[in-house]
Amino acid sequence: MATRGAILAAAAEEFAARSYHEASLSRILERSKVTKGALYFHFVSKESIALAVVDEMERLCRGMVERCAALGLDPLRTAAQVAREMQDALAGPEVRAGQRLCGEGLAGPSRPGWPFAFWQEVFTDLFVRAGTAGLLVPAVDARAFARTIVDVSAGAFIASLAISELTDLAQRVCENWELLLGAAADPAWLDAWRADGGMAAVLGPHLGPMPIDGGGWVPER
């Protein structure tokens, strides 16, 4: 199991740094410091290692959602917390690699539409409950709002990865959520949320406050 873990840790680093087709088994071997024989004892191919990395991401994402739900926040604050923790997790190689592999079509047949289908379900559930609790503007459809959140979150990751190697991800997540909550959340909820500092004040488990450098804005309403 220690060998398997070392291979997966090295593979996460490799798949986070390079596209699947650029990633190389020999670099994974070198990083993991295991022998070729040991690697082929645990995995039959580069693809089977990639699938195991996505398994690990799935486990981390499900754990993240459960942990946020257990905080006892209202559904909209829970949604923002999930987004913040996901952005935080993308600083580490496991989720970053899994996300990238999924984007390259390597989620495997047991996860159709991953990670989009998973996050669509998570956010639809939260926004339906937010709507029932009167936390959304009545015209907002929970499922459509969840789709927009999934789109903007997926896009923030790939755009930030391509443009800035994820250094501007925190700012993108912050601005996107401020704009979208500003459009969709109930005014009274929004006032309380902003009085607490808004998205920039939502902290992930590992990082301090978001490194917003000016550019951010909070729409008035």
Next chain:
Amino acid sequence: MATRGAILAAAAEEFAARSYHEASLSRILERSKVTKGALYFHFVSKESIALAVVDEMERLCRGMVERCAALGLDPLRTAAQVAREMQDALAGPEVRAGQRLCGEGLAGPSRPGWPFAFWQEVFTDLFVRAGTAGLLVPAVDARAFARTIVDVSAGAFIASLAISELTDLAQRVCENWELLLGAAADPAWLDAWRADGGMAAVLGPHLGPMPIDGGGWVPER
């Protein structure tokens, strides 16, 4: 030139349907009906074909932006028109393949951050002019709003590709723009825009009205 065109057309079909690493030169050969010798006369590798497909996408995107600018619409309507034409173009294999290849990191060294950096510039320019013309809510920062539009557009493409093979892309684009314009556009502009039918009434050059099936919503303000 006809041979090169036949290879590129076949390559666009292949790269639109499969990830780069799954795409095969032999399928491209078969589809293009050219000989292996002819293919290697024009291209040295799968990667060089992929780069030529992205070149073609760049040409199409720049043409699209120029054509939309020439319509003489205000900057916000021009932005919506660009988004609608892009969504329309993604129905064909050329842009779809180029976009997918860029997402897999195959834009080539001459296009850093493509297509995100390109669209960021296009939309920032439009939103700066929209702000100057008083078409945006004063609190909205043009560059930040452009980032959100780039994120949501990129995410809509990859999420729709993964979940529905792009069949729900029109609906996603429509809902995302309605929500985001609802948050960022000046109320008077928004009233006129909605009186004209909003995003669903913006037509691309090839398609009829967007096939929205219920789910859509127009936020009140």
